[in-house]
Amino acid sequence: MKRLSLFAGLMCMSALACATADPGTAVSSGPAADVNALQKRIDQWLEGYNKANVKEMMDVFSDDLTFDAEGAPMTLGKAQSARIYSGVFAKYATHIDGVTDELRASGDLAFDRGHYTITLTPKAGGPSVTHKGHFLEVWERQGGVWKVQHLVDIADAPR
Secondary structure, three states: OHHHHHHHHHHOOHHHHHOEEOOOOOEEEOOHHHHHHHHHHHHHHHHHHHOOOHHHHHOOEEEEEEEEEOOOOOOEOHHHHHHHHHHHHHHEEEEEEEEEEEEEEEOOEEEEEEEEEEEEEEOOOOOOEEEEEEEEEEEEEEOOEEEEEEEEEEEOOOO
């Protein structure tokens, strides 16, 4: 079960993108054009995840991505993360719901933080597993495009 939790956490990697903003509750600051562009990138990741489209998801991450997930033995990079997502999508039907609680942009840097719920249903049959957690992402504008450079994923304690 611990291995499954690690995979679920890694899947949310872009928790970044694991989140849709709820304009009524999300806190945001910075130029409206930047906040909107960041939200589009978040939406791109979320749509890619829910379609199991690893290429679409990975486009949101910088080439020098660092991803720290609770329980992972080490910091992961972009290529490692893509392999993990591909493996998870091969074994599970997945769905993610996410909420951006805060999104702030200033200059060429930004961050977002929020929470998510992932549902994993084994393709071979069996009960679904739900994983919940929180994330923090650091974004950098690279060549005019926002990319996640650092991601931290923290699993919620089981209830």
